[in-house]
Amino acid sequence: MINSQLLLYLNLGIGLLLVLYFLSGRHKPKQPTRLNMRAKGSAEKVPVVLEAEGKQEVAVTSGEPREVGRSLAVMFMYNGHDWEAHDVLGVPQGASMHQVTMVYQELVKKSDARSLQFYEHAYAAISTRHRKHRL
Structure with a gap:
C-alpha cells in the first residue's frame, strides 16, 4: 500500500524528470508545414475575372479558376x-x-x-x- 509521503516523492520525481526532459533541448518543436498552393499536374494558364468595387480585371493564373470577391460579412x-x-x-x-x-x-x-x-x-x-x- 502506498502512503501519502511515498506518493508525494513519486510525483516530485516524475515532475523533475519532465522538467529535465524539456530543459535538455531534446524536445524541439517541429517546423510548421508549408502549404503548396500551386496546382499539380496542370500547366495551362486559366484567365480569372476579378471584380473589386465596380472594376474588372483579368488575371492569368495556373490551375482551376477561383471566385474572388469582397465579403459583405462584418x-x-x-x-x-x-x-x-x-x-x-x-x-x-x-x-x-x-x-x-x-x-x-x-x-x-x-x-x-x-x-x-x-x-x-x-x-x-x-x-x-x-x-x-x-x-
Missing part, C-alpha cells in the same frame, strides 16, 4: 465570441447605412441595458467598415 468579437453584425441587428448583408441606422435605433428603444452594449458593438463594427470602404 465580424466583431463580443464576450469572447465572434458575431456577424448584420445577423445581430437583423438586417441583410449589404444593407445601406441608413437602413442599418434605422434598425439600430429601433433596437435601442426596445432593448434592455444588458443587450444594449451588444447592439452598440454590432453597429460600431458596421459603421467602421462603412467608413473605411467609403474613403
